[in-house]
Amino acid sequence: MKHELIKGNEAVIKGALLAGCTNYFGYPITPASEIAEAAAYYFPKLNRCFIQAESEVAAINMVYGAAAAGSRCMTASSGPGLSLKQEGISYLAGAELPAVVVDVMRAGPGLGNVWPEQSDYNQIVKGGGHGSYKNFVLAPNSAQEMCDMTIQAFDIADKYRCTAVVLTDGCIGQMMEPVKFPDKVVVPQEKDWAIHGTAETRKNVITSIYMSTETLKDLNDRLQKKYAEMQTHEQRSEDFMVEGASLIVVAYGITSRIAENAIKELRAKGLKVGMIRLQTLFPFPKDRLQKAVPLIKAMLAAEMSAGQMVDDVKLAIEHKCPVEFFGTYGGSVPTVGQMSDAIEKAYQKHTS
Amino acid sequence: MEQTKIVTKSKPTGFYENFDRKVGKDKKTTHYCPGCSHGIVQKLVAEAMVDLGIQDRTIFISPVGCSVFSYYYLDAGNIQAPHGRAPAVATGAARARPDSIVISYQGDGDLAAIGTSEILHAANRGENMTVIFVNNAIYGMTGGQMAPTTLVSQKTLTSPAGRLVENDGFPIRMAEIISSLGAPTYVERTACTDSKNIMRTRKAIRKGLQLQIDKKGFSFIEILSACPTNWKMTPKDSVQWIKENLEPYFKLGVLKDISDTREARSRSQPIFDPATVFGVLGLKKEEKQAVRTSKFAGERRLKIAGFGGQGALTAGALIAEAGMNEGLHTSWIPSYGPEMRGGTANCSVIISDKRVGTPIVTTSDVLIAMNGPSLDAFENDVVKNGLIIVNSSMISRKVARTDVRVVYVPLTEIASELGLKAMANSVAVGVFLQHEKILERKTVCDVLTTSLKKQSALELNFKAIDAGMTFKEGQKKGITQ
Numbered sequence: 073m074k075h076e077l078i079k080g081n082e083a084v085i086k087g088a089l090l091a092g093c094t095n096y097f098g099y100p101i102t103p104a105s106e107i108a109e110a111a112a113y114y115f116p117k118l119n120r121c122f123i124q125a126e127s128e129v130a131a132i133n134m135v136y137g138a139a140a141a142g143s144r145c146m147t148a149s150s151g152p153g154l155s156l157k158q159e160g161i162s163y164l165a166g167a168e169l170p171a172v173v174v175d176v177m178r179a180g181p182g183l184g185n186v187w188p189e190q191s192d193y194n195q196i197v198k199g200g201g202h203g204s205y206k207n208f209v210l211a212p213n214s215a216q217e218m219c220d221m222t223i224q225a226f227d228i229a230d231k232y233r234c235t236a237v238v239l240t241d242g243c244i245g246q247m248m249e250p251v252k253f254p255d256k257v258v259v260p261q262e263k264d265w266a267i268h269g270t271a272e273t274r275k276n277v278i279t280s281i282y283m284s285t286e287t288l289k290d291l292n293d294r295l296q297k298k299y300a301e302m303q304t305h306e307q308r309s310e311d312f313m314v315e316g317a318s319l320i321v322v323a324y325g326i327t328s329r330i331a332e333n334a335i336k337e338l339r340a341k342g343l344k345v346g347m348i349r350l351q352t353l354f355p356f357p358k359d360r361l362q363k364a365v366p367l368i369k370a371m372l373a374a375e376m377s378a379g380q381m382v383d384d385v386k387l388a389i390e391h392k393c394p395v396e397f398f399g400t401y402g403g404s405v406p407t408v409g410q411m412s413d414a415i416e417k418a419y420q421k422h423t424s
Numbered sequence: 425m426e427q428t429k430i431v432t433k434s435k436p437t438g439f440y441e442n443f444d445r446k447v448g449k450d451k452k453t454t455h456y457c458p459g460c461s462h463g464i465v466q467k468l469v470a471e472a473m474v475d476l477g478i479q480d481r482t483i484f485i486s487p488v489g490c491s492v493f494s495y496y497y498l499d500a501g502n503i504q505a506p507h508g509r510a511p512a513v514a515t516g517a518a519r520a521r522p523d524s525i526v527i528s529y530q531g532d533g534d535l536a537a538i539g540t541s542e543i544l545h546a547a548n549r550g551e552n553m554t555v556i557f558v559n560n561a562i563y564g565m566t567g568g569q570m571a572p573t574t575l576v577s578q579k580t581l582t583s584p585a586g587r588l589v590e591n592d593g594f595p596i597r598m599a600e601i602i603s604s605l606g607a608p609t610y611v612e613r614t615a616c617t618d619s620k621n622i623m624r625t626r627k628a629i630r631k632g633l634q635l636q637i638d639k640k641g642f643s644f645i646e647i648l649s650a651c652p653t654n655w656k657m658t659p660k661d662s663v664q665w666i667k668e669n670l671e672p673y674f675k676l677g678v679l680k681d682i683s684d685t686r687e688a689r690s691r692s693q694p695i696f697d698p699a700t701v702f703g704v705l706g707l708k709k710e711e712k713q714a715v716r717t718s719k720f721a722g723e724r725r726l727k728i729a730g731f732g733g734q735g736a737l738t739a740g741a742l743i744a745e746a747g748m749n750e751g752l753h754t755s756w757i758p759s760y761g762p763e764m765r766g767g768t769a770n771c772s773v774i775i776s777d778k779r780v781g782t783p784i785v786t787t788s789d790v791l792i793a794m795n796g797p798s799l800d801a802f803e804n805d806v807v808k809n810g811l812i813i814v815n816s817s818m819i820s821r822k823v824a825r826t827d828v829r830v831v832y833v834p835l836t837e838i839a840s841e842l843g844l845k846a847m848a849n850s851v852a853v854g855v856f857l858q859h860e861k862i863l864e865r866k867t868v869c870d871v872l873t874t875s876l877k878k879q880s881a882l883e884l885n886f887k888a889i890d891a892g893m894t895f896k897e898g899q900k901k902g903i904t905q
């Protein structure tokens with residue numbers, strides 16, 4: 073397709089429709105509302121279903137019902153809405169249903185404000201609801217990836233029968249960039265385990281209640297096996313100027329875009345710095361980070377929170393090199409200058 | 425007991441032959457207590473499902489509560505839902521499978537306490553589904569706590585002195601509430617007591633299902649039910665208690681029935697045909713590989729600001745899209761949210777020959793200030809030798825900086841004279857084209873040709889751009905000059 077200048081949030085919906093999504097259930101919230109608005113505009117035109125639910129709780133449970141009935145379905149929201157969806161996401165995990173959730177992060181806690189932050193990391197990447205489960209988490213940093221990762225999310229959700237979350241932020245959702253949409257429309261496949269309201273699927277049951285300790289253990293074993301498989305096969309990251317770097321910045325989403333500018337500036341000044349940009353947050357790109365450790369002096373975890381992803385960086389490399397932290401919060405996005413200063417400080421500390 | 429005569433004593437059709445999903449050795453009997461209405465109601469549902477020929481099409485939603493294990497018994501597609509969310513889950517299933525028959529089955533804690541929002545809104549949307557509401561005035565599964573339908577003075581584990589109005593309010597009459605909504609087709613309250621009332625319940629369930637088969641929307645059947653275990657009564661006394669205590673408060677009967685006038689509504693099949701999908705999404709095939717036509721090398725960071733309605737954001741998008749069409753990397757990001765209301769609106773635009781890092785412009789190469797507050801806010805962020813385009817129609821002061829290039833243009837007046845005040849932003853784009861020489865006039869005009877909502881103003885906008893491009897300072901006076 074020809075490039076189109078489009079908002080990240082809108083690219084999500086065009087991507088979803090190309091991926092064969094038939095059901096969208098949402099509730100308005102800044103800075104994610106354009107997703108629901110675009111869904112309301114486009115879905116009915118293709119006889120696909122859009123419902124503005126009465127709450128995020130209802131929306132995620134509609135997703136649960138539509139997923140159980142075998143459709144490709146999704147919802148989108150921001151922090152306060154995601155907090156409400158956690159119950160449903162836990163049930164989706166327990167019932168092993170495929171679903172796509174988009175989280176356009178804003179600043180918290182509480183009502184916080186509508187400006188960007190990355191402080192939903194823990195609630196999305198660590199599970200968030202009750203039980204030992206994980207979501208597959210993709211982290212786009214451009215409008216193009218908002219489209220591409222939404223499409224991938226549907227495939228991943230179906231492949232692993234899990235919730236795939238596109239975790240992004242107010243900036244990436246609100247910005248317009250050129251996007252090249254794929255020239256393929258996916259026709260969703262029937263799922264033999266789902267309940268279609270047909271003779272063949274009459275025998276099926278979707279539930280997350282397992283009354284015996286053995287069967288519930290089986291479910292948990294099955295889930296953990298899936299997560300291990302994801303960890304082996306699905307880690308994704310992108311290198312940026314890592315050649316010969318002594319300090320590696322680890323970042324995702326809008327923060328990684330700011331770090332690009334900072335790194336270019338610092339490289340021009342002769343500092344050996346680079347970045348590993350995370351594209352999946354679960355599975356966490358451990359292998360790539362560990363491979364970098366012997367070649368560098370330190371890492372700097374940069375994120376728009378008081379420190380959430382940084383914990384995973386430390387765990388991933390098993391504290392084998394120092395990990396510095398640069399975090400901002402309150403809804404203000406760090407400037408390139410602030411980012412450069414933080415990187416330079418960490419660099420000086422560990423190289424001189 | 426009298427009630428058992430009505431309902432088939434042997435296993436009804438619509439139930440599994442053996443309850444293989446049931447945990448434990450006994451695969452023949454249900455887990456419901458003796459005299460529990462759940463057992464009776466579910467048999468009525470199972471038999472209706474078979475008699476109406478909808479067993480294959482049925483999707484049964486089991487709630488949280490004593491009926492959580494309905495899928496042990498009912499031989500139909502089963503989805504177990506979170507506490508209170510059955511109507512939302514049912515909505516999802518019904519929308520995903522419009523030809524299925526969706527039965528949302530709930531207790532009073534599930535439906536009238538934690539799930540009030542979900543039931544109200546599913547009803548209000550008139551979802552094509554049948555809701556069976558088993559109201560036993562107590563929380564059964566958790567061992568007998570107060571429910572929203574517990575009667576005043578009724579003792580439960582969490583109303584040990586009896587339900588107190590001062591503390592707990594009055595029991596909720598859900599059927600009345602649902603029947604007050606516009607969309608529901610059919611609302612009835614029945615009781616699971618004697619044979620006459622069980623027959624009525626049977627009829628009501630069948631009516632609700634038939635309406636759904638006919639695609640006539642939402643039906644709601646509230647059934648006054650017994651929980652002998654938590655009421656601490658015999659099954660027989662329980663039936664009597666329903667008659668003497670529940671029925672006077674929760675009146676039996678049809679509360680709403682518009683089934684004669686409610687038209688059938690079908691849903692169309694989703695469209696996946698690529699040509700239609702691309703058409704609807706406005707996606708255009710790429711005829712030839714996109715090539716960079718621009719000779720521009722480097723990066724320009726623009727801040728465009730004004731009050732809402734001056735079109736600062738649109739001007740930014742126009743420049744970004746033209747940049748894209750010339751094969752450059754571009755980004756556009758607005759200030760968003762409540763900030764947009766009233767005060768100033770601004771956007772950051774970047775045009776570059778390389779991949780764009782941060783889309784947020786903090787120090788700009790170009791500032792287009794459409795009003796005074798915008799100049800005040802962003803003047804100091806312009807880089808040395810950067811360009812400031814000042815709308816002198818709106819801004820009476822001069823730029824204080826001496827290390828930048830400044831053009832004063834009465835954008836609003838020029839636009840007004842051309843006949844459309846709202847085009848001040850297009851004049852500004854023209855000024856930008858002239859002074860920065862990164863983009864071609866033609867690419868910008870082509871973008872307008874394909875994207876301008878008000879196509880009748882297309883020629884005027886071209887004129888506005890040209891006026892901006894040819895404007896010479898001193899040629900026309902702004903208010904300051």
Ligand SMILES: Cc1ncc(C[n+]2csc(CCOP(=O)(O)OP(=O)(O)O)c2C)c(N)n1
Nearest residue numbers: 488489490507531532533534562563564565
């Ligand atoms: C979120 C949540 N809160 C509480 C519970 C515990 N719980 C299970 S069943 C139930 C009440 C069921 O009562 P009712 O809906 O009247 O159904 P009954 O058991 O009487 O059929 C409660 C509170 C739960 N499972 N989930």
Ligand code: SF4
Nearest residue numbers: 456457460490564651
């Ligand atoms: S506890 Fe009450 S509602 Fe639950 S099965 Fe027993 S009688 Fe029925």
